[in-house]
Amino acid sequence: MSFGALKTKKLLNLNRPSERLEAYAEKKSKKPELIAKSTIVLDVKPWDDEADIKELEKVTRTIEIDDLVWGTSKSCQ
Numbered sequence: 001m002s003f004g005a006l007k008t009k010k011l012l013n014l015n016r017p018s019e020r021l022e023a024y025a026e027k028k029s030k031k032p033e034l035i036a037k038s039t040i041v042l043d044v045k046p047w048d049d050e051a052d053i054k055e056l057e058k059v060t061r062t063i064e065i066d067d068l069v070w071g072t073s074k075s076c077q
Contacts, residue, residue, distance in 0.1 A: 057073055
């Protein structure tokens, strides 16, 4: 049996809605679930050059939101 004949046979077998839905559910169940993530960059600037940057970072990191994970910081001094 050729590839085209096998493909046609598969298509003919999937003409019934219930079989198509089952085939779709099976195909979808094999894919891993996607976990959406976003990256947020906060550009925090002090009012003047005498501000304590470490203290500013410490206070900024006290912000708590569901599923918020603080990463590393870059201090550009």
